[in-house]
Amino acid sequence: REKARQFASWLVAQGYKKGENVAILGEGSPEWICGEFGLMSAGLVSVPLSIKLLTEEIPFRLDHSEAKAFLTTHNQLPKVLAALQVAESKAIKLIYLDDDVEWGRDLAEKSGVTGDRFTGFTQALEKGRELIEAPGSDMASKLDAIAEACGEDDVVTISYTSGTTGNPKGIMLTHLNYWTNCHDAIDMFELPLHYKTLIILPVDHSFAHTVGLYTALVRAIALYFVDSRGGGIATLRNIPINLKEVNSTFLLTVPAISGNFMKKIIAAMEEKGGIIEKIFKSGIAAGIRWNGNGFDKPSFATRFGAFFPYFLAKTLVFGKVKATVFGDSILFCVGGGALLDVKQQEFFAALGAPIYQGYGLTEAAPIISANVPKRHKFGSSGILAPSLHCRIMLADGKEAPRGVTGEIVITGGNVMKGYFRNPQATAEALREGSLWSGDLGYIDNDDFLVVVGREKALLIAEDGEKYSPEEIEEAITTSTDLIDQIMVWCDHQKYSCALVSLDTAKVEHIIKTKGITTAKALCEALQSEFYAFKDDPKAKKVQHAWIPAAFQILPAALGEKDGTVNSTMKIVRFKVSQVYKDLLDYSYTKEGSTTVNAKNIETLSSLFKLP
Template structure:
């Protein structure tokens, strides 16, 4: 198997159909496959073989797809690097992964410390000027053959490294296999109902597992079109939705919160048929407001980089506000206590996951892998509960818990209540040291435009609605 086969199939069946629309450019499936093939030939000529690591230190540009699929055609392992990282962070990922090639853009090339990355042989610039000693993508690709069928890879062969900090320490390379990604994107496309005539707004970063697998790779599997943006700039994205007739909108909770505070009447959003939120917990109140305003629910998904990422969906049959849904096909979720025993339904504990998307392990970290996958379950580090019908409700991250005199306070729970205040646009609850209690609850509030709210109002509201130990000490 080979993940590039999805691109190759659509290049043969619908060669002129656009796969990417970006800043006035339209790239067809045939053009993308030809560009990826040329680059794959170049990679092979420069010594890259199956199993080698190829790093992508790139923003959201079409060349991201070219480099990703070129590496996949050879059975190489793509290494995704956050485009806002700087020298020390980039060095750590390149050295840890042993990447042989890094693709980047001119403005980011300065943050690649080639002299301190022993395995790194080549720096290739995909946009902008190349520094001394580097090549451009055009130079590498020029004159190469436009045909290269992906090599046959084993189902458990590593395909992608996406770095996750998890709950502790330096980032760890989450090793996702061919099968992990192939099965997960198929489930994603089925749950979200992707069609080949769909146009997906793709402004979430492609270096992140949500953007890379749930959006980019699942769209290519379905033969759909990515309307690609470098980042989320509201006016640019909203205007493009009407111009390009975007049908599917993927965001994170902060984006939906921001849009709810805007006057959207001047934008043509009539083409959108589907919205989804993931990567962070959607406050129940925000989800309800969106549905009341637009008449459509925001679908929600849950998972981790370590499970490719999709494990839970709300929902193909019955949507429940406040939940991230039920396990998707092939996955199981359970709630464990601190001794790794399953707790009764309705009680909170750590969410654990098993299924076809769960990672092969952490790159070169057998002890961390054994700890995360102990007992045959992926331990998420997220605290949640499950109702009698299997719907999962996120409480918070283990590491985010605030310990107030021995009482556990979960920030997300307090935030859910605060979002009910009509003046509140955004809120963040966190812990601060306290000499006697250990920690105390602190709240930061952003009021809606044109409104104001005092700290006293927030504290009084909390005193009337939640237990005393959860009430913020200051705002």
């Protein structure tokens, strides 16, 4: 609080006015938090930006938000300076959050940012403290007056959407939005004081922002940040080290991160081999049977059969695995950002480090529902936050009966104020005070919300009939470990197709174990794996007409570099359809309408060095 007020004092003295916007682009750190709290204390609005943005994506956000200043770090400064060359405003001032201020100043000057536009954060704090402590100063009174004049409808942040279906929009979240959502999270998880967590997610991420920063403030949660010195690759290497150092009570995660944890745990057990691997794998399988779906208790016979292998593994192996990966204090993880597949939920619950899937939107600050320790069901998005009202609306404007899929519509204090400088989009999303999410789902008989997909991402047949691709994707990935990423596609065509990237390590394993010697034979094996969900009782049932007629194998994984996934590792469907238009078009040719085709064989031959 003291540092936030010092920064606010400097901002006020610099002439910044209430309601003006300031961008932040940097890795999570105490300075990042003090910076945002300082903006709030000065009556300004924070515009948190993703560190994963490309240079060319930044100017739009700066110009659209009308940012007057920009807080950034060592790792991000070169990208920020390049973006400022393109941005319309040439008066944006930089506040540098790291300690190597002279390095930053020199680099800024070489890029045309003069000395009067560059200030070190530590320098700003020192000047702010002097302003507050100066004899006869009224600065402390000014800051108190700003806080006193603050209204619950005042905007705290403008958060830009990651744009999975189109151009980004600036979501205005208010003090009431954050207050409501923070207290919902506390009530749902019954959070006590003094938990601790390592913030793995980017702090601009809405989920990390609300739960990681503001909820932590309310419940005195100790926050630790991943060591980002050395840039992106070094940061990834530091995550497992920092996890053990911090020994978190709980973690916030997204499917891409938890999926990577799962793969590494399984690989480590397979590397050990022998009795340890057998106890681990049989224990996980037994734990999955023991837990059932997390809500409906399995039969006595099922639990009896699972008891010995499950509790043997818990006693001998699971505790050591958890401690090695997460530390020995982990109670649970909370998953957000994208739908978490059931396999991950079952795996981590059996291991004893459950991941509770939630659902939310930045427009809802963001938590709408969550599975919680006392009430959860795998495959669902959990129970609704207590302060909000949720309706499931049909296309004809009527409310859907229980169990029937429709658009998720939310009313409550967590609903955004609107989209900044975008009245048309605001009018489309906010109708009579309710947020029309654009997501499809239903509420089941046990009051769990089940999210099935995004309306704008729907498959559309040539006759106009629509279907959710996420349901098909989940069914497919439930039944095979060989597919790393998948996007099912149909845009007014006779049939659906899919693009997939492969888990190369697992594919190489089946090449060896099955004695596969040609790319064509591998393609046939992958085709069988892809359609295994049809006979898998655990997989979601998919209408036959929507099952992809063929899939094309990508030469490399979808990634942030070409914009095909966003900062939370969600697939950006419209971007994938642009980047891989040729493969999608190929799927509707005679040759490409079957999976065992020339392009797939060529790709597999290149990936796995097969004839």
